[in-house]
Amino acid sequence: MNSKLLKDVFKKLFPIKADDFDSQENSPKTISPGEAADMIKKGAAVIDVREPAELAGPLKPIIGATNIPMKNIVGRMKGEDRDKNYILVCAHGNRSRMASSILAQLGFKNVFNLSGGMKAYRNKYPD
Helix, strand or coil, X not given: CCHHHHHHHHHHHCCCCHHHCCCCCCCCEEECHHHHHHHHHCCCXXXXXXXXXXXXXXXXXXXXXXXXXXXXXHHHHCCCCCXXXXXXXCCCCHHHHHHHHHHHHCCCCEEXXXXXXXXXXXXXXXX
């Protein structure tokens, strides 16, 4: 999908002004659970984009993760450091992939999507 079309779609789905988009193309990276664990140890921020009710289920959140549901990601991240490392997670990796793309389009330079989501992470790190 080209950049202009992507921006048009995001503008319709999320309350973003056109000026909020970074002019550079940033692409979120996909990382494995092991890579995520290493990055967390080095201070990466974890953002869990699941709905609050999902956090009580069997796929418990990563300790220290901030819960920002997908529908709130733009507003909640607006004033955050765009150079920090952010790992986005959800149950299976689909919503976090979309959210990481949104943040990349907004100029966040170090955005990572957890491949396989919390299901993959909890398979490797059950506790």
